[in-house]
Amino acid sequence: MTPRDALRDAARRFAFSDTARLDAELLLAHALGLSRERLLLTLDDQHVPATFAGFVDRRAAQEPVAYITGTRAFWTIDLLVGPGVLIPRADSETLIEVAVDHFAGTPGPARVLDLGTGPGTLLLAALDQWPGARGEGVDASDTALDYARRNAAALGLGDRARFRVGDWAAGIDTRFDLVLANPPYVESDAVLPDEVARYEPAGALFAGADGLDDYRRIAAQLSALIAPGGVACVEIGAEQGRSAAALFRARGLSVSIRRDLGDRDRCLVVTG
Structure with missing residues (x-):
């Protein structure tokens, strides 16, 4: 799965959130150890770490993004x-x-x-x-x-x-x-x-x-x-x-x- 696909799929699972796409970007950036700004600038050069799926599951259970990223x-x-x-x-x-x-x-x-x-x-x-x-x-x-x-x-x-x-x-x-x-x-x-x-x-x-x-x-x-x-x-x-x-x-x-x-x-x- 490409980073763009992963972000799209995650945002769909976050339909309860008014900031679904932003939430997905913050979690992928956290999984990669990057700032969100750096992620967006280099998105097509990145991969999707295994940890991202766990972060997505936690957010899909409506755990706040800030608690996931710390x-x-x-x-x-x-x-x-x-x-x-x-x-x-x-x-x-x-x-x-x-x-x-x-x-x-x-x-x-x-x-x-x-x-x-x-x-x-x-x-x-x-x-x-x-x-x-x-x-x-x-x-x-x-x-x-x-x-x-x-x-x-x-x-x-x-x-x-x-x-x-x-x-x-x-x-x-x-x-x-x-x-x-x-x-x-x-x-x-x-x-x-x-x-x-x-x-x-x-x-x-x-x-x-x-x-x-x-x-x-x-x-x-x-x-x-x-x-x-x-x-x-x-x-x-x-x-x-x-x-x-x-x-x-x-x-x-x-x-x-x-x-x-x-x-x-x-x-x-x-x-x-």
């Missing part, structure tokens, strides 16, 4: 990911875009806090964006924090990032120039695609009957975390702009809403 690109960095951690989404890059706009024309944030850091996604992207920054990532999951520490080391950011188990901002008495948070925000009775519901950690997804449980807790803590001139960027679900923002405004915080590239509400921009 990596996910986000902003300017590549992150190690695996079972037990939330896979970074491109929509979450909106939070970094908001921060870049907020600090435009300045040296950038000196101190960064990432609440619910997962594999270090937002914190490490911010530290890569601003080489003078240092930061802290908090998560309730030891598995996620293990990935975060490994990612910090792999990216050469281990001396600027520290991670700890925590319950959101409980026990933190320091103010930060930039606070980032991507809390769970899915309603407890929501029906998710199998590749999310069956594989990704429920604790990083669900947040009570209305999906707002964790926003209530973060809103109560946030005013004591933002340094003068600082900003908090909090991810929200596409239908939660008004309801989530109201929780923060009720705490005396100023809130605006930033939309993502799909023109959906995605980020609360919070200042003191």
Whole structure:
């Protein structure tokens, strides 16, 4: 079988995915130890490794591509990911875009806090964006924090990032120039695609009957975390702009809403 035939057949098996062809290309590139870009440039010169069939079977069972390849690109960095951690989404890059706009024309944030850091996604992207920054990532999951520490080391950011188990901002008495948070925000009775519901950690997804449980807790803590001139960027679900923002405004915080590239509400921009 030629690589083109293998990609075509794999994409057909991935009909459940909106990115079936891309999924197939990423898996073949992974099997060959190449970047996707290099694969596409040299496709007719390649072969189909035996390992590709196993990758295709796993994806056909709706296992996320990122868990199969063990990596996910986000902003300017590549992150190690695996079972037990939330896979970074491109929509979450909106939070970094908001921060870049907020600090435009300045040296950038000196101190960064990432609440619910997962594999270090937002914190490490911010530290890569601003080489003078240092930061802290908090998560309730030891598995996620293990990935975060490994990612910090792999990216050469281990001396600027520290991670700890925590319950959101409980026990933190320091103010930060930039606070980032991507809390769970899915309603407890929501029906998710199998590749999310069956594989990704429920604790990083669900947040009570209305999906707002964790926003209530973060809103109560946030005013004591933002340094003068600082900003908090909090991810929200596409239908939660008004309801989530109201929780923060009720705490005396100023809130605006930033939309993502799909023109959906995605980020609360919070200042003191």
